[in-house]
Each structure stands twice: as structure tokens, then as C-alpha cells.
Amino acid sequence: MTPRKRRGSVIIVVLVLITLASLLLARFMEDNSLELAIATREADRRRLRADAQSELELALAVIAEIRSIDLNKIHAPSQGYDDPHAYAGFPPRDGLEVKFEYEDETGKLPLSVLTKNDLIQVLYSLGMEQRDAERTADAIVAWQSKSYESIEEEATDAAYQRSALSFRPARRPIRSFEEFRSIGVAKEHFFDELGRATPIFLAFKDCVSLYTFPQANINTAPDAVLLSQGMDERQLGLIRDRQAEIGRRIVGTPPYFRVTTEVQQLVGGGLNMTKFDDEVILMWVRVTVKEGLSKCRVSALVAIREDVAYPSAASNPDTNPDISLSRGGTAVPAIPKTTGTSTAVPRSTTTTPSPYLTPGIEAPPTYGKSTMSGRVASKTIAYPFQILAWEEDNGAQPAPKPTEDSTDPTAPATSSPLAPRATKTLTK
Numbered sequence: 535m536t537p538r539k540r541r542g543s544v545i546i547v548v549l550v551l552i553t554l555a556s557l558l559l560a561r562f563m564e565d566n567s568l569e570l571a572i573a574t575r576e577a578d579r580r581r582l583r584a585d586a587q588s589e590l591e592l593a594l595a596v597i598a599e600i601r602s603i604d605l606n607k608i609h610a611p612s613q614g615y616d617d618p619h620a621y622a623g624f625p626p627r628d629g630l631e632v633k634f635e636y637e638d639e640t641g642k643l644p645l646s647v648l649t650k651n652d653l654i655q656v657l658y659s660l661g662m663e664q665r666d667a668e669r670t671a672d673a674i675v676a677w678q679s680k681s682y683e684s685i686e687e688e689a690t691d692a693a694y695q696r697s698a699l700s701f702r703p704a705r706r707p708i709r710s711f712e713e714f715r716s717i718g719v720a721k722e723h724f725f726d727e728l729g730r731a732t733p734i735f736l737a738f739k740d741c742v743s744l745y746t747f748p749q750a751n752i753n754t755a756p757d758a759v760l761l762s763q764g765m766d767e768r769q770l771g772l773i774r775d776r777q778a779e780i781g782r783r784i785v786g787t788p789p790y791f792r793v794t795t796e797v798q799q800l801v802g803g804g805l806n807m808t809k810f811d812d813e814v815i816l817m818w819v820r821v822t823v824k825e826g827l828s829k830c831r832v833s834a835l836v837a838i839r840e841d842v843a844y845p846s847a848a849s850n851p852d853t854n855p856d857i858s859l860s861r862g863g864t865a866v867p868a869i870p871k872t873t874g875t876s877t878a879v880p881r882s883t884t885t886t887p888s889p890y891l892t893p894g895i896e897a898p899p900t901y902g903k904s905t906m907s908g909r910v911a912s913k914t915i916a917y918p919f920q921i922l923a924w925e926e927d928n929g930a931q932p933a934p935k936p937t938e939d940s941t942d943p944t945a946p947a948t949s950s951p952l953a954p955r956a957t958k959t960l961t962k
Contacts, residue, residue: 582830598918608814610753610790637818641754642743646707659762673719689718707845746843749811753790769801835923
């Protein structure tokens, strides 16, 4: 082989090696870029999660302070806790967008203590025909009660036994709204043929609560709840006008009711107020933080008072005769619903509240071991409230899209793996 040919062969080999090295380098950079993006996203998620928890703590602190200075009561967000940063006097950190949302669970009627007639009135106020409301209420009562048998054929024990998958009624207060998928008659009105919730069922969920508490908060109760308890359209209008008087009301008169007698004075006598009170007992506090394209949301179900209960787990109705639907407003057998790290906490009027760990927050290994002036730091926080449930959402959900073989544009699609939803609920 001549020297010229050898030089040409060397050049070709060098070019091939350079090409291979370039491909390997490009692949290496691509892999590193993906790993860097994943690490960055994880760091953003952790930072936003800590921010969201801090903002939630701020909201709870503001609620606790307002309650302590306002006759030990919480009435409505317009009391001052709708914007915790404005109340506290400092903004969120630079670049962080914060949104606070409050849902008063006690603005609803406790389902476990509603009688058949109460359920009929609620369903009728939601727009259901009188006959359908009577049949649905009868089926719901029969599902919960050990001693009552439905007069509707579709909701009898025999009908449940004849179903494709034989089962028996719960014979205890309802613990999940998914149970309505099994209740005869009710499932026909609450779900369509594809199993999707109907508008009347969504409205029904906004009117009733699965928790048990003394009375509903008239300040946050929806229209259907007020109408179902004997209030007419004129009286409802007077209440809504009072709540909308921000900026033009008499000085010292808040846009909410501090005592229920104010409602009777406003709308006139003869109104049945036995199921209503004027304060928040149990509510969801939701905080959404956003920075750039990253977003995190945390939600806590907060018991403002300790007299909140949740129906106990199902027992065998054949061996436990004590489980039955309450009659005449008597208490339903229930247990306080607590987290795995919490215990029942007295109201803020007590001098020595029971402390428990903050749900969802993991303390560092060194926390509580340092000393100051010879005292060991505590590992717990003396909360003024009890947190019954905790949820987290660390990613935005994609817009629902129909499946490829579906002709229904409203049909839900499976979630994209690029936008996972991480939700943790501490309730059982």
C-alpha cells in the first residue's frame, strides 16, 4: 500500500471515530439533560410543597387569632381570613403566587341525622319531582337503617340479593358518596347510563355532609339548604342582600350573622332555625401556590370545634343491633375521625390543649434535640384545631379529552404520565 493510500485510510478512520464520539457525546448530553430536568422538577416540587404547607399554616394561624378575638367563633371568610397575607401584613415571597380557598363543610346538612321528610325537602328544593324525591329518600333511609324496610321494590333487601353481584344494604350511616351507586332508586337519578354523576347529584353533594355536627352554618349554607328548611324566595333574597352589603352597610354590622336571632329579625318570625347555627365548625382550607409552570396544592379538613364526628366503620348488622339510623335528631353512633398522628384536641378556650404533630410534614432527625437555656425543644405543636384529612396535588391535571374510539367529547380520558397527581388522604 502506497503512503498516499495509507494516509487516506487514516483520515477515514479518524472521521469515523470523530462521528462515533459525536454521537456518544450527543447521547450523553441528552441523557444528562433529561436527568437534570427531572432533578430540577423534583427540587421545584419539594420547594413548592414546603411553600404550600407554610401558607396553610399562615391561614390556620390567622383563623385561630380571629377566632380568639371574636367571641371564640368563626362565621365566614369575610370575617377577615379570606386573605391571610393582608391580615398578617406581609406578602408572599417574590415570584410566588398564592390562592386561598375555603369550603365550609358545616354549611351543609349532616346526612346521618336527616329524616326521610328532610331528605324529601332537600331533593325537592334541588328540582327533583315530588314523587321521585319521595322514592329516593325512602331508598336512602332504608339503606342506612337496620329497622326500616323500603317500600320501593328496587331498594328492598330482596332486590339487592337478586343483583348480578349479590350484596346487602349497609345498615349504617353512609361513609362515602360512592355508596349511592349501589342504592336502588337513588342511583337512577344520581348517575347516568355511563356511570357519570348527574347535575342533581352534584348539587345534592353540595347540600349534605357525611360528617355529623350539631347544626349547619347559615352564613355559608347554599340556597337549596335554606329553601329545604321552609324559607321562601323573599326571605332568601333578604339574606343574600345582607351578605352582599359590603361597602355600603352600617358601620359595625358585618356581612354575616353573628347570632341566629339576627336572621329571624331580618326575615321575620315563624322561621324554623333548629337546624341552623351561625358559626363554622368544620371546613376545608385549600392553598394553591404557583411559581412559573410549577404548581402545588394542599388541602386540610380542619375541625374548628371538637364536636364533629364521622360514622363508624361498618359492623355486622346481624351481631351488632346498635347500628341504626337516628330518629328525632338523636345522635348517630359515630367516632371522631382523626389522623394517624393526631389526637382529639379541646377547644381553644382550654388552657392546656393536647399537642400533635403537623400532618404531612416530616421533622428533621435533629428536630427537638437542641436545647436553649437548658430546655429541650418540643417535637410537637399545640394546635388550636384538629386536622381530620390531608390532601396534596403536586401537578396540574390535563384537560379531559375523549378516548380515540369515543364519539362523546365529554368522555373522560386517562391521565397523562407527564402530569401526575399525588394525593394523600389521612382519613379512613
